[in-house]
Amino acid sequence: MKNHQRLLPYCVLVLLLILCPSLHADSPLEKKMNQMRKSFRELKKAMATPVETDKQKYLAWVADLKSATEASKTLEPEKTSKIPADQKTAFLEGYKNKMDELVDEIDSLEKAIELGKWDEAKALVGQINQLQREGHQKYRNESNEH
Numbered sequence: 782m783k784n785h786q787r788l789l790p791y792c793v794l795v796l797l798l799i800l801c802p803s804l805h806a807d808s809p810l811e812k813k814m815n816q817m818r819k820s821f822r823e824l825k826k827a828m829a830t831p832v833e834t835d836k837q838k839y840l841a842w843v844a845d846l847k848s849a850t851e852a853s854k855t856l857e858p859e860k861t862s863k864i865p866a867d868q869k870t871a872f873l874e875g876y877k878n879k880m881d882e883l884v885d886e887i888d889s890l891e892k893a894i895e896l897g898k899w900d901e902a903k904a905l906v907g908q909i910n911q912l913q914r915e916g917h918q919k920y921r922n923e924s925n926e927h
């Protein structure tokens with residue numbers, strides 16, 4: 782019995798360690814990124830077989846993607862805390878520039894959809910995918926990869 786009681790604190794510790802990942806709250810940037818994932822996923826699916834009559838729906842997803850990207854630009858990646866002090870400014874500048882590139886591509890996608898230029902829209906979705914890959918490689922913590 783005594784032995785069991787001595788084990789209790791260790792059991793509590795193990796339980797807390799198990800629960801920790803599920804207690805982890807999304808950062809403001811993660812929340813915005815999840816919003817981007819939703820609208821971009823819809824756009825990717827839709828651009829596979831686009832239809833003229835659904836244009837307004839596509840444009841609403843584009844607007845959502847753009848506003849979440851603009852909001853993301855004002856936030857700092859978690860990884861910033863691991864960057865040496867003398868490199869932080871360049872790191873954050875690079876991050877913001879990448880977000881600006883993304884906004885430019887999203888603007889082009891909006892125009893292509895408005896004009897019904899579907900081949901161009903598909904190509905732009907591919908380019909946005911590429912920017913996402915580059916952005917994550919450089920600015921996301923490895924522990925944030927899912």
Ligand code: HEM
Nearest residue numbers: 808810811814817818821858859879880912913916920921
């Ligand atoms: C359409 C393009 C993009 C989509 C759909 C997207 C989506 C996502 C998703 C789903 C996450 C995970 C969120 C979570 O852990 O709950 C994430 C994380 C992240 N993304 Fe993106 N992303 C995109 C573009 C970018 C770009 C261009 C950059 C950098 C310039 C970037 C930087 C990051 C960072 C830094 C994180 C980790 C969050 C943090 O540090 O707090 N993403 N993204």
